[in-house]
Amino acid sequence: VKRIGILTSGGDAPGMNAAIRAVTRVALNSGIEVFGIYDGYKGMVEGYIEPLTKASVGEIIDRGGTILGSARLPEFKDIEVRKKAVSQLKKRGIEAVVVIGGDGSYRGALALTEMGINCIGLPGTIDNDITCTDFTIGFDTALTTIVEAVDKLRDTSSSHHRCSIVEVMGNRCGDLAIWAGIACGAEIVITSSTGFEEGEVLERLRDFDLIKKKRHAIVVISEKITDVHQFAKKVSLNTGFSGRATVLGHVQRGGSPTPSDRVLASRMGEKAVDLLMQGIGGQCVSIKDNQIISVPIEEALSMPRESRKRLLNLFERLV
Ligand code: ADP
Numbered sequence: 001v002k003r004i005g006i007l008t009s010g011g012d013a014p015g016m017n018a019a020i021r022a023v024t025r026v027a028l029n030s031g032i033e034v035f036g037i038y039d040g041y042k043g044m045v046e047g048y049i050e051p052l053t054k055a056s057v058g059e060i061i062d063r064g065g066t067i068l069g070s071a072r073l074p075e076f077k078d079i080e081v082r083k084k085a086v087s088q089l090k091k092r093g094i095e096a097v098v099v100i101g102g103d104g105s106y107r108g109a110l111a112l113t114e115m116g117i118n119c120i121g122l123p124g125t126i127d128n129d130i131t132c133t134d135f136t137i138g139f140d141t142a143l144t145t146i147v148e149a150v151d152k153l154r155d156t157s158s159s160h161h162r163c164s165i166v167e168v169m170g171n172r173c174g175d176l177a178i179w180a181g182i183a184c185g186a187e188i189v190i191t192s193s194t195g196f197e198e199g200e201v202l203e204r205l206r207d208f209d210l211i212k213k214k215r216h217a218i219v220v221i222s223e224k225i226t227d228v229h230q231f232a233k234k235v236s237l238n239t240g241f242s243g244r245a246t247v248l249g250h251v252q253r254g255g256s257p258t259p260s261d262r263v264l265a266s267r268m269g270e271k272a273v274d275l276l277m278q279g280i281g282g283q284c285v286s287i288k289d290n291q292i293i294s295v296p297i298e299e300a301l302s303m304p305r306e307s308r309k310r311l312l313n314l315f316e317r318l319v
Helices: 016-029 040-046 079-091 103-113 139-159 175-184 198-210 228-238 249-253 259-277 297-302 309-318
Strands: 003-008 033-037 049-052 096-101 118-123 162-168 188-190 217-222 242-247 283-288 291-296
Touching: 003 016, 003 040, 016 033, 016 096, 016 259, 033 040, 040 079, 040 103, 079 103, 096 103, 096 259, 103 118, 103 297, 118 259, 139 162, 139 175, 139 217, 139 242, 139 249, 139 259, 162 175, 162 228, 175 188, 175 217, 175 309, 188 198, 198 217, 198 228, 228 242, 259 283, 259 291, 283 297, 291 297
Parallel strands: 003 033, 003 096, 096 118, 118 283, 162 217, 162 242, 188 217
Antiparallel strands: 033 049, 283 291
């Protein structure tokens, strides 16, 4: 392979730039030319594609977001739209592409591979919602942001006998919530795996107040489970705590990537280039037991989500 492209797609994540840099530098050092495809599959279809040099990926390893931009293009499911993308690539002699994104982006990468453009997926998402990998690029940074925020909320909560209900991201994956719950010493964690029984949670909060005499309580809850502002009102009405909801929102997606995310992105970027050099496509890169491996995208997309029973069990033993 002589020329490859690289793009970022779907929701952005800190560490995507470190991955772009790694793919570009490893490829250039192996005698392969690299093209940046801007705004995800949208730029591929529209031909917004420019060469990347070692210098153009300099000074980006510490920057959040993605220098290539990201976009969503639902029409990419349409084969006619993908044909346009393939012809844009062929026109420039680009034979293979590294796609950094989530499972939606992986589907696009698989569809392109089936049309003769070898694609390798890298897991770029803060949600850690790609089952075939222990960690995604961006998860550690988002977790760090959450922990900093919850530590601050705890200070003010204990001054005011408050219950802070902190909604974190995860897109139906509870990993950010459970990891943050353990790291912050939260009182309660609610994810799609734990389920949400409102009455039971209120009962436990009364217990923390009356029996355990806690000065504050932190509840970490995944997004898309309940309206946390409504729930905070119920906490105020039904327990001795004054309930306050905080939705951390998009701050979780920003910031300079942590060293772990930068190193993970670099290791995964190297693997992607090595796979393309072997003529392999339709696979995604994962980290399993601290080994960088690759998994067929088709297999990756059909793996059931882990329930995180052991971590949830640990959390309960720490309360
Ligand atoms: P993420 O990659 O973060 O999961 P999306 O689900 O929005 O984000 O997917 C990103 C992009 O991937 C979509 O906007 C679309 O262009 C492309 N995509 C998603 N699903 C498919 C599919 N089944 N076939 C082809 N392309 C797809």
